[in-house]
Each structure stands twice: as structure tokens, then as C-alpha cells.
Amino acid sequence: MKLGVDIGGTTVKGALLDGLHFLREREAPTRGREGREAILTSLFSVLDALLEGGEKVEKIGVSSAGNIDPYRGICVYATDNLRGWTGMDIKGVLESRYRVPVQADNDAVCALKGELLFCPGKRNVTMLTFGTGVGGASLVDGEIVRGACFDGARWGHVTLVEGGRQCSCGKRGCAESYLSATALLARGRETIPALKSAKQLFGLYAEGNAAAGEVLREFGVYLNRLLDIIRAEVRPECILLGGGMAQSEEIILSLIEKKTDIAFARLKNRAGIVGACL
Numbered sequence: 001m002k003l004g005v006d007i008g009g010t011t012v013k014g015a016l017l018d019g020l021h022f023l024r025e026r027e028a029p030t031r032g033r034e035g036r037e038a039i040l041t042s043l044f045s046v047l048d049a050l051l052e053g054g055e056k057v058e059k060i061g062v063s064s065a066g067n068i069d070p071y072r073g074i075c076v077y078a079t080d081n082l083r084g085w086t087g088m089d090i091k092g093v094l095e096s097r098y099r100v101p102v103q104a105d106n107d108a109v110c111a112l113k114g115e116l117l118f119c120p121g122k123r124n125v126t127m128l129t130f131g132t133g134v135g136g137a138s139l140v141d142g143e144i145v146r147g148a149c150f151d152g153a154r155w156g157h158v159t160l161v162e163g164g165r166q167c168s169c170g171k172r173g174c175a176e177s178y179l180s181a182t183a184l185l186a187r188g189r190e191t192i193p194a195l196k197s198a199k200q201l202f203g204l205y206a207e208g209n210a211a212a213g214e215v216l217r218e219f220g221v222y223l224n225r226l227l228d229i230i231r232a233e234v235r236p237e238c239i240l241l242g243g244g245m246a247q248s249e250e251i252i253l254s255l256i257e258k259k260t261d262i263a264f265a266r267l268k269n270r271a272g273i274v275g276a277c278l
Helices: 036-051 090-098 107-118 181-189 198-206 210-234 249-255 268-277
Strands: 002-007 011-018 021-029 059-064 067-069 074-077 102-106 125-130 134-140 238-242 262-264
Touching (some): 002 268, 059 268, 102 107, 107 134, 125 210, 181 198, 238 268
Parallel strands (some): 002 059, 059 102
Antiparallel strands (some): 011 021, 067 074
């Protein structure tokens, strides 16, 4: 059996798997803005709960936001969505605590690996994940693209607007500062002050709310801009959309201009967990 855990900016999700069969699932708030110790406390609580049945676990796979060195299992860099996570020895800490082999990789890379189970024969696939931040990874000619920072392809930090909104990475105008749930909520509150979540914004849009419509049409402009950049850079056969926000499939698809190469994650929010186990 394998245990997979997915550390996102909002939630730590994990599952115990026998092959691809989910035996047990747990989750906890990440508390990413509270710093490394808070994140570790949440991570340990999920792992401890998954292991309480006493099953023998062969390996723990970790999917984490940030630039992850998959060879050493260390977070090379993370934004303030996971405050203090930069330099975190994920592999070392978990192997010391749980006494089983641990591997870690970037969350979008893990999500892509999970979704590739449903893309037989495809050698050029890009995965985008929309949540607290925006993650991205690309399979090109059958290989996961990895740069010097081990981050697959940093589609969330491609510049969409020169000198645009401040991003959590320190740059301006990144895709994440226009397309993440965090950015969408902030933008929505400019016209709907009582807005509680990006999910609520999508609900208001579906009800015909004019202010929500304006915000999401603007979101669509930036989403199409990012998709066109990806098409020009890596020419994918398919662009997969995943993460919590991508569960509003019908609305997001209605905002996309070119739909023929677009698909939504089959594993939905479980993609990172499955990829971590793989």
C-alpha cells in the first residue's frame, strides 16, 4: 500500500491507496500563512490519521506547492502561500518521523502524472491547477519538463500583464495574480464586498449576477491569454484544467475561446494524491 498527500495553499489532503483504490482519506487546513511549523502540524495530523489503521505502507509520496527538488525531496522555493516552506527537507523530516521511504515533487507535476493515466498514447500534455495559487506542468515529447528550479514549467508565473498586479512570488503581472482563487476573490470583493469565496462568485455568475459576470469575463480574458502562451510555447495535444476552482467546469469552458484541446481533470482534487503515489 502507498500513502499520498497533497500540500496545497489551503488544504492538506491525503489518502491511503491499494493500487488505485482509495482505502481512507483525510484532510486538514494547511494554515500556510502561519509558517512552517503550522504546515507541518497539519501535514502530520493528516498522515497520522491515515496510518492509524495499522496497514503496512511501502512508501509515502508527497505532492507540494512550490519548486520541489524531486531528487532530494526538498522545497527549493515557495511563495507566501506556504510561508517558511522554502528550504524545507520534506523527505528527511517525514522519513525520520515515519520510517518509510518518502518521495516529493511539485503539486502540478504530481497532478499531471495522475491525469496521464487517462491520456494513453499522448506525449504532449500540459496540466494547469487552479486553487490558492496557479500551478502548471508540461509533458513534452513524453518527458516532464524540468527547469533549473525543478518546477516543471512555471505557468502560474508567466507574465500576463507587464507591470501588472503584485504576485506572491515578488514579480508583477503573473498568471497567478489574475487566475488563482485568491486573486479572483480579491477582484470580486472590489464590486461585491461581502463575497466569501471564489466558489460563491461562480455561483453568483450562474444566477446572472452582473458584477460577478464582469469579474469572470475579465478572468476569461486572462485565462485565454495564458492558454495561447502555452500553445505557442509547447504545442500540447491537450491542456488539462484541474484544482478546486476548475470544478466549475461549465462556466470555465464557456469563457474559453478555443475549446478543442481543453479537458478537465478526471481525478479532480485527487489528482495530486494519485500522482504522489505514482
